Amino acid sequence: VKFVYDFTEGNKELKDLLGGKGANLAEMTNLGLPVPPGFTITTEACKVYLDSGDEPAALRDEVSAHLSALEKTMGKKLGQADDPLLVSVRSGAKFSMPGMMDTVLNIGLSDKSVQGLAKQSGDDRFAWDSYRRLIQMFGKTVLGVDGELFEDALDKAKETKKVTVDTDLDAAELKKLVTKFKKIVKSEAGRDFPQDPREQMDLAIHAVFDSWNTDRAKLYRRQERIPGDLGTAVNVCSMVFGNLGPDSGTGVAFTRDPASGQQGVYGDYLQNAQGEDVVAGIRNTVPLADLEQIDKKSYDQLMQIMETLETHYKDLCDIEFTIERGQLWMLQTRVGKRTAGAAFRIATQLVDQGLIDEAEALQRVNGAQLAQLMFPRFDEDAKVEQLGRGIAASPGAAVGKAVFDSYTAIKWSRSGEKVILIRRETNPDDLDGMIAAEGILTSRGGKTSHAAVVARGMGKTCVCGAEDLEVDTKRRRLTVNGHVVEEGDVVSIDGSTGKVYLGEVPVVPSPVVEYFEGRMHAGADDADELVKAVHRIMAYADRVRRLRVRANADNAEDALRARRFGAQGIGLCRTEHMFLGERRELVEHLILADTDEERENALKELLPLQKRDFIELFEAMDGLPVTVRLLDPPLHEFLPDITELSVRVALAESRKDHNENDLRLLQAVHRLHEQNPMLGLRGVRLGLVIPGLFTMQVRAIAEAAAERKNAKGDPRAEIMIPLVGTVQELEIVREEAEQVIADVERTTGVALKLALGTMIELPRAALTAGQIAEAAEFFSFGTNDLTQTVWGFSRDDVEASFFTAYLEKGIFGVSPFETIDKDGVGKLVRDAVAAGRATRPDLKLGVCGEHGGDPESVHFFHEVGLDYVSCSPFRIPVARLEAGRAAS
Numbered sequence: 073v074k075f076v077y078d079f080t081e082g083n084k085e086l087k088d089l090l091g092g093k094g095a096n097l098a099e100m101t102n103l104g105l106p107v108p109p110g111f112t113i114t115t116e117a118c119k120v121y122l123d124s125g126d127e128p129a130a131l132r133d134e135v136s137a138h139l140s141a142l143e144k145t146m147g148k149k150l151g152q153a154d155d156p157l158l159v160s161v162r163s164g165a166k167f168s169m170p171g172m173m174d175t176v177l178n179i180g181l182s183d184k185s186v187q188g189l190a191k192q193s194g195d196d197r198f199a200w201d202s203y204r205r206l207i208q209m210f211g212k213t214v215l216g217v218d219g220e221l222f223e224d225a226l227d228k229a230k231e232t233k234k235v236t237v238d239t240d241l242d243a244a245e246l247k248k249l250v251t252k253f254k255k256i257v258k259s260e261a262g263r264d265f266p267q268d269p270r271e272q273m274d275l276a277i278h279a280v281f282d283s284w285n286t287d288r289a290k291l292y293r294r295q296e297r298i299p300g301d302l303g304t305a306v307n308v309c310s311m312v313f314g315n316l317g318p319d320s321g322t323g324v325a326f327t328r329d330p331a332s333g334q335q336g337v338y339g340d341y342l343q344n345a346q347g348e349d350v351v352a353g354i355r356n357t358v359p360l361a362d363l364e365q366i367d368k369k370s371y372d373q374l375m376q377i378m379e380t381l382e383t384h385y386k387d388l389c390d391i392e393f394t395i396e397r398g399q400l401w402m403l404q405t406r407v408g409k410r411t412a413g414a415a416f417r418i419a420t421q422l423v424d425q426g427l428i429d430e431a432e433a434l435q436r437v438n439g440a441q442l443a444q445l446m447f448p449r450f451d452e453d454a455k456v457e458q459l460g461r462g463i464a465a466s467p468g469a470a471v472g473k474a475v476f477d478s479y480t481a482i483k484w485s486r487s488g489e490k491v492i493l494i495r496r497e498t499n500p501d502d503l504d505g506m507i508a509a510e511g512i513l514t515s516r517g518g519k520t521s522h523a524a525v526v527a528r529g530m531g532k533t534c535v536c537g538a539e540d541l542e543v544d545t546k547r548r549r550l551t552v553n554g555h556v557v558e559e560g561d562v563v564s565i566d567g568s569t570g571k572v573y574l575g576e577v578p579v580v581p582s583p584v585v586e587y588f589e590g591r592m593h594a595g596a597d598d599a600d601e602l603v604k605a606v607h608r609i610m611a612y613a614d615r616v617r618r619l620r621v622r623a624n625a626d627n628a629e630d631a632l633r634a635r636r637f638g639a640q641g642i643g644l645c646r647t648e649h650m651f652l653g654e655r656r657e658l659v660e661h662l663i664l665a666d667t668d669e670e671r672e673n674a675l676k677e678l679l680p681l682q683k684r685d686f687i688e689l690f691e692a693m694d695g696l697p698v699t700v701r702l703l704d705p706p707l708h709e710f711l712p713d714i715t716e717l718s719v720r721v722a723l724a725e726s727r728k729d730h731n732e733n734d735l736r737l738l739q740a741v742h743r744l745h746e747q748n749p750m751l752g753l754r755g756v757r758l759g760l761v762i763p764g765l766f767t768m769q770v771r772a773i774a775e776a777a778a779e780r781k782n783a784k785g786d787p788r789a790e791i792m793i794p795l796v797g798t799v800q801e802l803e804i805v806r807e808e809a810e811q812v813i814a815d816v817e818r819t820t821g822v823a824l825k826l827a828l829g830t831m832i833e834l835p836r837a838a839l840t841a842g843q844i845a846e847a848a849e850f851f852s853f854g855t856n857d858l859t860q861t862v863w864g865f866s867r868d869d870v871e872a873s874f875f876t877a878y879l880e881k882g883i884f885g886v887s888p889f890e891t892i893d894k895d896g897v898g899k900l901v902r903d904a905v906a907a908g909r910a911t912r913p914d915l916k917l918g919v920c921g922e923h924g925g926d927p928e929s930v931h932f933f934h935e936v937g938l939d940y941v942s943c944s945p946f947r948i949p950v951a952r953l954e955a956g957r958a959a960s
């Protein structure tokens with residue numbers, strides 16, 4: 073195998089092997105754009121290194137060969153004393169992991185070659201500044217020296233000279249700083265800073281490999297669901313310098329606004345600066361448009377290149393570039409991250425420009441982004457006290473208590489507080505705190521600062537670069553225009569406008585929700601651009617999707633909302649929800665009944681109430697299927713808490729105040745108490761042991777359907793039996809149900825077509841699906857219980873107990889209660905689909921567990937051939953979109 077590729081050898085399709093950065097550098101090179109020459113070491117080499125602890129045997133020679141070729145192209149040798157070739161060694165994985173892994177610049181400088189660089193550039197200051205940067209970066213990332221030590225030494229040098237920015241330090245001071253830095257390396261790392269350029273390069277390559285497995289990189293991957301075994305590529309690239317004076321600089325650019333999708337000139341530029349200075353937000357940048365004044369030739373060339381890139385990639389690109397003495401160089405491009413709203417707008421703009429088709433547009437957005445657009449926003453009419461304004465870096469409306477460090481953010485959020493993490497600027501060590509916070513606020517850095525980039529990726533609200541805010545992390549407070557905000561004070565931040573408020577600002581629904589609710593019309597002339605884009609994308613999705621989307625809803629109000637959101641029926645009506653509140657007492661009567669007569673009376677009281685519920689539901693869903701599930705949960709859920717009741721009875725006893733009812737209740741609670749209620753008397757088992765319960769429910773459904781028909785309605789009820797493990801259970805219930813239905817048909821004179829089916833939510837049901845299909849007209853996979861029983865995880869307990877440890881250890885990347893476990897639970901679903909259809913080819917198949925609204929799971933259900941997914945009303949648009957994406 074080949075472990076090293078020259079930039080001229082790769083292309084953008086090779087991201088697995090060359091990483092995103094390497095693949096795109098190659099693509100740009102082959103497009104003829106000005107990319108400094110270099111080569112990429114593959115992710116395969118990284119994997120070998122990480123698995124075996126050593127680089128592959130062939131790597132050294134391959135690197136030597138590519139280095140020689142590079143030296144030939146550049147006409148100078150790495151670290152050559154009188155005129156050194158310098159290189160950067162940069163990480164670059166398949167998926168972008170901003171700031172998570174290492175990069176070392178200026179490799180090749182040494183005590184000798186720094187002189188050569190000074191002579192060649194005619195700039196002493198520049199040469200020594202580059203050398204001190206190398207020792208600093210190399211010391212920190214390769215040799216593991218605490219970066220603060222270098223920062224402190226730099227700060228001290230600035231203090232001594234009474235200057236505020238590093239560009240004001242002259243060559244002599246930087247030279248002193250180099251000596252100081254070398255001392256720090258020696259004492260902290262126990263070795264000298266290596267003078268041999270090739271040794272520098274090899275150590276840096278290994279450090280980049282190793283950085284794949286730092287804690288913060290692992291955490292980021294779990295967050296972003298990036299597999300842990302991909303490894304990173306390493307790019308060795310000849311250096312170009314943005315810090316050679318005012319005719320040099322470095323910047324970032326977007327071909328469109330990543331926040332709105334608008335076309336135009338977006339980006340930041342920093343004169344006389346190198347590499348990561350822009351992203352790190354160390355000095356203040358100027359808007360990219362200002363480059364036109366600073367260096368018109370480079371600006372025009374950059375605009376040209378941006379157009380080339382956008383037409384070539386057919387998408388928003390972001391770019392890193394450097395200008396070295398008036399010569400423009402492209403250091404990186406990639407399809408850029410964008411806000412959720414911009415994703416929808418850009419996708420439709422690109423369709424209008426004829427760059428992509430509708431199927432491709434669907435792939436450019438996703439359900440998570442749509443879900444984000446459905447978040448509420450701040451109420452514009454609310455009375456507010458504005459503290460300041462920063463850059464709108466990642467949209468949303470976030471309210472929380474001010475905290476000034478990640479540790480507090482995590483601690484407070486664990487105890488249920490909502491927090492806003494406020495920092496001068498964030499760095500990769502803040503990742504945990506950013507995850508824990510509702511939103512992030514920084515006083516420095518632009519749209520491409522760490523805080524902005526990472527928050528956008530996470531879908532977290534972020535305002536950055538709010539320069540009026542003086543953030544004092546040591547004293548845990550911020551001051552702005554005479555206001556002091558202490559730790560714990562509530563602030564509100566608006567990631568769509570950049571505004572920062574004191575106190576809690578009320579929120580209003582998003583326009584996208586208003587649109588789904590039918591209160592805003594996409595066709596109106598003044599309709600929001602975003603709403604128009606969402607409307608179009610949803611129409612594409614609905615046109616191509618095969619999966620139907622139903623709602624889990626138990627009352628008319630939810631059903632009507634679901635319908636507005638596009639539900640094509642109800643996939644799960646949990647009737648137990650209809651027995652709560654005032655009706656609980658009636659259920660109590662049923663459970664306490666000693667005689668048939670008492671029980672029948674209790675059921676008789678419940679029947680009309682149930683019937684009314686169903687009439688309302690069928691009316692709300694007129695013309696669409698409504699799957700009503702018979703009672704499922706353990707009966708004791710309808711009874712008082714055992715401890716409370718015991719205390720009440722004991723107190724009454726001590727007052728010699730007997731309450732006959734409480735005593736009977738307590739006995740019943742004891743009798744029905746189960747150690748493991750989830751595996752106890754529930755579901756179909758209730759129907760089999762409590763005479764009349766299920767038949768009462770079936771009668772209520774049938775009579776409600778008959779009444780709707782008489783009222784010229786179109787009820788389409790389906791009766792669903794929960795927690796079936798064997799076909800025998802189903803057969804018994806089915807027979808009784810059929811008798812009741814026949815009876816209702818006879819007495820009302822209305823013909824009812826009521827389908828009878830079952831949930832598949834126990835492993836045994838899935839394993840014997842072929843038999844169960846004999847007695848079922850439909851299956852609905854209850855993936856909540858199926859996950860619980862297949863894994864043996866209590867669905868009510870484990871997420872709060874050991875799941876965090878499981879996630880940390882990487883046993884799974886996401887809870888199997890959230891995203892379907894394809895290999896285990898999913899295998900049962902797949903097999904049960906096949907077995908069920910083999911028995912009954914027209915078997916209707918759906919899913920009504922929480923997974924029905926989870927984007928990744930929807931793709932799985934599409935693939936295994938279900939007919940529909942059912943989810944909570946709010947997730948219906950997401951399910952529609954993902955079903956469309958799965959089919960296109």
Ligand code: PEP
Nearest residue numbers: 833854855856857920921
């Ligand atoms: C399920 O188990 O997946 C299901 C939908 O039923 P419930 O959540 O009500 O147990």
Ligand code: MG
Nearest residue numbers: 833854856857
């Ligand atoms: Mg269930």
